[in-house]
Amino acid sequence: MRRMKAILILLAAAPVCAAGQAQAAPVIDVTAHGARVDNDPALDGPWSLAGPVPGPRPSTASTARAVSITRADPVRRTIQRAFQSNSIDAATRDGYLRSWSAALGTYRRLSGQRRAELGYVIGTIRSLAVQKRLTGRLAPLFLMLDRNREWWAKAGPPASGARLRFGSSRVLFQYFPGEGLQLHPLGNFGEANGFWYAKRDGDLRSLLEDLRKIAVNRGGFLTWEYYFAFGGGAPPWISGMAQGTAMQAYARASQRLSDPTLLEIARRARGAFEQPTPLGVRARQGSLTWYPLYSFGPRLNVLNGMLQAVNGVRTYAEISGDQEAQAIFARGDETARAVIGKYDTGAWSLYDRPNGRPGNEADLNYHTLNRDFAQSLCKATKAEPYCRATEHFTRYLKEDPTFDPYRAVPSPATAGKGVKFRFRLSKISRVGIVVKDASSGKIYLSTSIVLPYGPRWFRWVPPKRRGEHTYTYSLYARDLAGNSASVSGEVNVKGRAQGV
DSSP states (O other): OHHHHHHHHHHSSSSTTTOOOOOOOOOEETTTEEEEEOOOOOOTTTTOOOOOOOOOOOOHHHHHHHHOOOOOOOOHHHHHHHHHSSSOOOOHHHHHHHHHHHHHHHHHHHOOOHHHEEEEEEEHHHHHTTTTTTTGGHHHHHHHHHHHHHHHHOOOSTTTTTTEEEEEEOOEEEEOOOOOOEHHHHHHHHHHHHHHHEEEEEEEEHHHHHHTTTOOOETTEEEOOSSOOBTTBBBBBHHHHHHHHHHHHHHHEEEEEEEHHHHHHHHHHHGGGGGGTSSSBBBBEETTEEEETTTTTTOOOOOHHHHHHHHHHHHHHHOOOOOOHHHHHHEEEEEEEHHGGGGGGGBBBBBBBBSSSSOOOOOHHHHHHHHHHHHHHHHHOOHHHHHHHHHHHHHHHTOOOOOOOOOOOOOEEEESSOOEEEEEEOOOOOEEEEETTHHHHHEEEEEEEEESEEEEEEEOOOHHHHSEEEEEEEEEEEETTSSSSEEEEEEEEOOOOOOO
């Protein structure tokens, strides 16, 4: 227990940050003897920080309501019915019933945040049972329930976004504040790709076998679902990026390990790209087909998610020779080639284009993902749109931001009346301004803020002083990659007439 507390203190001091560049994600390995932080190189790849990231904490009141949704117990009824219909055997039934009783008992003994975290997972399972959507999801949800009960019974919250593994299993769970420890399919299949690159074949086989056991049949295809509310989507939902990465990981492992059963799992996952959202991850947009990052958001149009979905399907199609998968890749490839240039701002890349309109600039991690996934497709297809995007996105990581044009308006200005320092920022940066008296050097304004690209301004009201004074101003910017630039100018300010 003392060891567990030490780990929590360490992680709280160094939280996972989605805005950082992709790097080895810290993992808490939980064993019967305690817990330790493992910076696993297998997680040092383009999937490290991709996909859903921890957001605002749901209210504990809503969590409590979910737990006490009804006095009857639909979960126990669901388990019994699954046994009666031969969906599970007696030993599995008894195991689930014991797990459910243990989780409820732990929940009653806990208080505060730990109670709320476990309660969210319990509430999700109960809600799906009420909706009659639990039977086919018993395996992943009860694995998640057991892991949450094990953690919250002994420890408080780790850092937001921390990833945990339990015992000898390589399956990852990620902490989302207020929503407990959640299965993270993209993180798990990214880890599998990491094991493949590192030639850790034992870990690769073990992880993919464990993930096979918690796959679900969703409308005729095999998938790995997310079981928490995120971005307006209610569980269970799936991800085109995670699905493509799953197909890629199983296909690569099948080839490496000479195991055709792994390739069959990838084939059974293909149907997600054939079914429309929200069941699957196919979304028609005019004459093009998009593979959404989130099945509940078919028009969010996140670039890194689309590129990796296409890339994952491509890998599977090449290894398997599956003609249906080749057609899925061709449709996605057509879309990606057609739109990737629209994510290029001329100085950085966009994260998304919701409903086809320019959205947010990518943070450093997602800009790097845009570049890396474009580079993979460039190497595989030699297509000019991917190769041009790779070249541009790489160059932007080294180019300084610009302010052109910039000016003070009005100039000359009048004491006591506002002046705007206008400029056009080339890319998202922390931008600051310093205004000084040209003669004395006295600073009258000094501030900074993170701003997106486009026309921007700072406003300043010159002091009411007699006579005419000259002020210098300096604008400086530092982009997300650490590149910086500065410009300076002058503004003359006329004193206001006495009595005015």
